[in-house]
Amino acid sequence: MKNTFWLLMIFSLVLPGMLRAEGFQFGYVDGAALIAMHPLMRQFNPETRRFVDTVSQPLPSENPAEFIERLRGRLEEQKKLLAQLDANYADKLTGTGLAARKAWWAFWKRRESLRIYQTLIQEAMNQAATQGNFYLNMPSDWTVMPVAMAIAASVNDACEYLRAGNDLGMVVDTSVFIKNRPDDEPMMQVPNGHWQIWRAEPFTAADLQRAGSSMQESIARLLPGRAGLRPIVAGAMDLNPLAVSLLENITLPSAELPDAEKR
């Protein structure tokens, strides 16, 4: 009994540390890159800052009737895709294992995505029908919102899935970090300021900062890409590759899910 007592004591002291040490609490993704790869972003026109073929698009030159007809064709294609997706997977994804649940989730989210594409097209057609010659050339800024929300929802879905699936407390978006710039212009910096430090000559904290910045610039030239932008240096899981494939899985306008097998 005594031995059991000590064993349990040691176990209870070590276990929490072991549990915490094994996995990450944090994950990170490049949110801007995920937004950029969303299929809806292909409809974004940087010149007008609006999404083509949605209510946000200014169309001074296209005849409304032709526009509606063109979109009707696209809507039909989307409807066929959705029907095909249902036929491919709706009754065929079975099982209760992890892989089956993931496949079902991807199918369901892809379906949601396709329905949103349809709604966006339908809404653009409705607006064109009621407003005729296209909203005085530039629709209100708020017309961008449904598309932005659709994109944000898919990115959030993918991140939340990865967060929960990897038992993480938080997923951080690294695209909101930007690098500090040194106070002085690079040309004004003394090259090899770190030699002054190692020679035990007087230096200040600002000298240290300048030496650090020059070092980083030098290493960026020596090893391009290696010492580049990396705001989180330890203690977080890089979810980028997983997020990219997951986002593709749930947003591509296609009736085939790359990771799911039809049974």
Added chain:
Amino acid sequence: MSFKKIVLLSLLMIACQSACLAALPSMYFVDYKLLIALHPKMSNYDMVLERHLRPDVNFTDMERLNAVNEQIASLSMSAHHRVDKLLLELDRVNLELSKLDERMTGQVAEFDNQKKQFQGDNTRKSQSAKVTQLLSTRRELDNQIVKIWDEVMNPLYLSRAQSQQIVESVLEEIDLMLAGLSRQLGGAMIVDSDFQAAQLLPEKITSAPVVGADPLSIRLYQSLLQSNLVGDVPDIYKKNPELAQYASSMRRDIEQAFDRNIAMQISKSPLFGRAAGLRGRLVLAGAQNNDLTRQVLENIFKKYAVRADIAARILSQIK
């Protein structure tokens, strides 16, 4: 003590310990560039040439140093000859490139209805292929020149490839150290303090100003805070039995309108980022003592047996 009590006691201890660990601050900072700049293996690194000084050259031995300098001078003479030839070749390539550029920018293409293509399409294609080839030749010549000057400095410096290896190993060592520290701190996230939050200032809205010129919009939040609208229906809908059936849907509408207005107020939040003090800070409160730069450098200095007085002096300047 009974077995049950022992198990209960252990579970209690696990719970206490987990709670203690959970209470640890789990976000730390490190000035990554300083860890590289002050790593002892980088102390003989020349940031301009991107190479390390050779460890086998004794810089206090003037005789040896003079010999090295003479060697560099003689290598430099022969390098000049070789580089001059390459520079001539480089001039020729640059001239050809600028001539091609001139020709290509002056071209006005008109559509040839018979051939169903723009006039001069084939010429343009062969011209761009030529540009690509010339650019590649120029890159090759540049590389050769860099290589020749690199060789001149070989008696004094390690090769670029050797330096790359050293820097790789330094970065790997720092990353491993940080990963270990993160584990020791219960899975803490370590962020490079050299980064700040990007300020995404909204652009001026042209078609319908939401903020600024519109007093209703400015007063929106004030009126929302002062309102007792949430779920509140006019009394008549509560008292009149015929109207009561509409009360719930009316309440829902009112609540939805309130939520929409709050969402609009939230969407304006980036505009408040202009307020002083918010700009660029990642952490607004706490975590003041969570900078690990000093601690990691201390570990590195110990590992490489840096003289205590030098180490202390450097560490005293780390904030």
